[in-house]
Amino acid sequence: MSLDRFEDSARLAFAFLEHDFGCTFLVESEKERRRHWWARYLTYRNDTTFVRVELDDRDHAFNVLFGPLVDEEIPEYPIFLPASGEDVRWFPLWAVMEARGEDAPPFSWDDAALDAELQAWANALREHAGPALEGRFAGLEAVYPVLSSNLERRQRELDEELAGDG
Secondary structure, three states, X not given: OOHHHHHHHHHHHOOXXXXXXXXXXXXXXXXXHHHOOOEEEEEEEOOOEEEEEEEEOOOXXXXXXXXXXXXXXXXXXXXXXXXXXXXXXXXXXXXHHHHOOOOXXXXXXXXXXXXXXXXXXXXXXXXXXXXHHOOOOOOOOOHHHHHHHHHHHHHHHHHHHHHHHO
8 A cells, every 4th residue: 555545545534524623634744754754644633633644654553643732733742651640642542442442443554445444443533532623632531541551561572572582
C-alpha cells in the first residue's frame, strides 16, 4: 500500500470530522513530508480538539490519536507516558477502546481491505471520542492504566528477548 493511497482513503473515511465536528484538515508541508518520508500524518483540528491518523510504513505502525488543544495549539507529541496524575494529552483510540472493554478494529496492511478498515476506525472514533470531538474529555482518565500496562508488557517482552540473545 502506498502512502498516497492511505492518505486518500483516510481522508474519505475521516471526512465526518470536517462535516460533523467543524474540523479543519491541516495540510502537511512538503518540507515536513520530506523530513519523515516513511510516514503519513493526517491531522484535523477544531476549536477544542485535534485528531491525528498516522501510518508509519517503516515501523509498520498505524494509530488514531486525539486530544485537547493546549493554548489553542496541538500539544507536542509525548516521548514518554506522563507520570500518574499528569494530564494525558494524546489519547490513542485503541487504548480508549481497551479501557472500555472493547477490541479495536483491525488494521491489516492489506490494500484490498484498506477502505473498510479505515471506515471501521473512523466509526470507532465517532463512537468512542464523540464527546471529546466536541471538547469534553471527562471519563478518559481510564486510558492511563491501559497505556501504562501496555508499556510494562512491552518492556517485559523486550527484556525476555534480550535475555534470549545473551
